[in-house]
Amino acid sequence: xxxxxxxxxxxxxxxxxxxxxxxxxxxxxxxxxxxxxxxxxxxxxxxxxxxxxxxxxxxxxxxxxxxxxxxxxxxxxxxxxxxxxxxxxxxxxxxxxxxxxxxxxxxxxxxxx
Amino acid sequence: xxxxxxxxxxxxxxxxxxxxxxxxxxxxxxxxxxxxxxxxxxxxxxxxxxxxxxxxxxxxxxxxxxxxxxxxxxxxxxxxxxxxxxxxxxxxxxxxxxxxxxxxxxxxxxxxxxxx
Numbered sequence: 001x002x003x004x005x006x007x008x009x010x011x012x013x014x015x016x017x018x019x020x021x022x023x024x025x026x027x028x029x030x031x032x033x034x035x036x037x038x039x040x041x042x043x044x045x046x047x048x049x050x051x052x053x054x055x056x057x058x059x060x061x062x063x064x065x066x067x068x069x070x071x072x073x074x075x076x077x078x079x080x081x082x083x084x085x086x087x088x089x090x091x092x093x094x095x096x097x098x099x100x101x102x103x104x105x106x107x108x109x110x111x112x113x
Numbered sequence: 114x115x116x117x118x119x120x121x122x123x124x125x126x127x128x129x130x131x132x133x134x135x136x137x138x139x140x141x142x143x144x145x146x147x148x149x150x151x152x153x154x155x156x157x158x159x160x161x162x163x164x165x166x167x168x169x170x171x172x173x174x175x176x177x178x179x180x181x182x183x184x185x186x187x188x189x190x191x192x193x194x195x196x197x198x199x200x201x202x203x204x205x206x207x208x209x210x211x212x213x214x215x216x217x218x219x220x221x222x223x224x225x226x227x228x229x
Contacts, residue, residue, distance in 0.1 A: 041223075042220035042221060045217045048216075050213050091213070091216060100171065105153060
């Protein structure tokens with residue numbers, strides 16, 4: 001099975017940098033996804049990692065270490081609109097199950113002035 | 114582009130009633146999924162489909178049925194609603210298998226269901 005851990009809440013200041021961690025224990029691994037979800041809205045895709053290292057997309061970067069079962073999402077130059085829940089999701093090794101993702105419970109980020 | 118469309122947005126049911134949550138996508142995606150989201154529980158997979166005519170159970174399938182007669186539509190049926198099924202339901206679709214890019218899931222806006 002899959003077990004995914006994320007901090008429940010984080011608070012950061014506008015303009016700062018914040019790192020949201022995700023650790024996972026899985027029976028198989030074939031990629032890790034990050035989604036953003038604003039209150040009352042649908043999750044939207046941010047990034048994915050399949051190999052170790054850092055993937056950068058503008059103000060957002062995601063890092064993966066498969067040997068440590070660890071990922072983080074780095075948000076730079078925080079803006080008020082970044083206040084949202086950030087979901088970490090793991091994709092298991094394909095066994096014909098296609099797009100089955102296991103999601104963490106999400107980290108609620110609050111950006112303050 | 115409409116993307117993934119879910120209807121209704123809100124629904125209140127009485128215990129024992131049945132209903133169908135509708136989901137349609139116009140992106141010609143092969144894979145479609147239904148999740149429920151509850152406070153402190155994260156998104157949990159109910160049922161999924163890898164193509165028309167093919168469905169399978171996810172993590173929490175009890176009390177729900179699905180069918181996939183076309184590529185576009187993936188309805189979720191609640192057979193006899195229970196208060197434990199009060200939740201927010203999301204439908205998602207992705208292009209297919211292979212590279213991770215093809216597995217990016219696109220979510221509908223959700224259906225907020227209350228069972229009294």
